[in-house]
Amino acid sequence: MINCLWCGKKETEKLRLGDLILFKKIESTVCCQECRQKLVKLAGRSVCPGCCREWLEAGLCSDCLRWQADYPDYVFKQIALYQYNAFLKEWIEAFKYKGDHRLAQLFKQEVREYFNQPVHKNKICIPIPISQTSLELRGFNQVEAILQAAEIAYLPVLHHIGTGKKQSSKDRKGRMLSPQPFQLDERYREQLKDRDVILVDDVYTTGRTLFHAAELLRTTELKTIETFTIAR
Template sequence: MRCVWCRNDVTADSGISSLFMWNSRPICRQCQNLFHSLEKEPICPGCGRLMEEETLCYDCIRWKEMDSYFPMNQALYHYDEQAKEFMERYKFIGDCAVAFLIKEDLKKVLKKYIKQGYTICPLPTSKQSLEKREFESVEYILELSKIPYQQLFQHIGKGKKQSEKTREERMKLQQPFVLKEKVKLPTKILLFDDIYTTGKTIRLAAKLLQDKEIEDIRLFTVFR
């Protein structure tokens, strides 16, 4: 058996004691804690960015100056070079097996929100990206983690992918979502996405819900 991340043989040399099986996917001991957890780190309370001290980052200060509506974002991991490689392999190459690396941590955190009555709502992929990728990358992570969710949005955005845009282009993003027709909106919603970069996409989704007078809206991303 080979580790889903490093592809090393985890049974031949190390033996079964170094092998972790999550839904029949092997992960070697070395790759168990691959990502930098933000759980016990000083972070920006607005977006979850890793900070030297727990205070609002410059981006969040500017956000609050632009818009008084400012739901908080929690992130699971710091978006470092290891995380960038993960997203490249998972989202753009389509190596879905690597998603098992974040499955257990994600399940643990999101179940706390579910117990508090939140409905998890993932952000959908654009039509262009879905045709190229052939799977809903954000929804798949939730399905893998056995986290129930409700899709409230339809993606109507066009043009370049967010990953291909400069920061300036990202900040000029127009509303890429509409609410699905005849959808019944929950009273407590946790918007879920993979990466918080500028925050523009997930905050536009939150704004759409605020316009429907949903007061209890929180944000959650895997990486920040």
């Protein structure tokens, strides 16, 4: 029996025969089927190969083409789990802005499955940091909370030093014109040398935040950068 963390509905958990036969560890769910059906998985859908935005045409989307003009030698590799819809907008509001830390658990299974793939073995996971003001108001970094819930190790390589309005309060133009808000912690520079890195954020909107972070990381001698978000 589970209690959905989102709606509070009680539901009997269904076990898969394959998991029982193979003696797999049973991962307890924290979200009922009704709420899960509100999530639109991007895997298997037609998306931009650069940013995972739903995209019916061939090649990079218009957003990625603009970024490509600014970063011509950047290898675009972004993965998002879900489409940013009304359900995820409400989740962000409750989790990120109202500070309901429990909601980090909603995507722990999907996040764990993604990062535990053999292809990601030995890659360094780096969360996007938040400002000191946001940390004091919220009490936690939402990206770190998501990774902690999924039991994914990470390195706090970046620090937020920006001031002024938060990205969420700006329109698209304001986001795009935002100055560099991050600083690289030099203590980790040597650890990044010749390593593959995955930058993690909660939502990919314009890409500005992730490109700011990637810009700093590319000053090190790391091998590759890819990015991961819950939603796009």
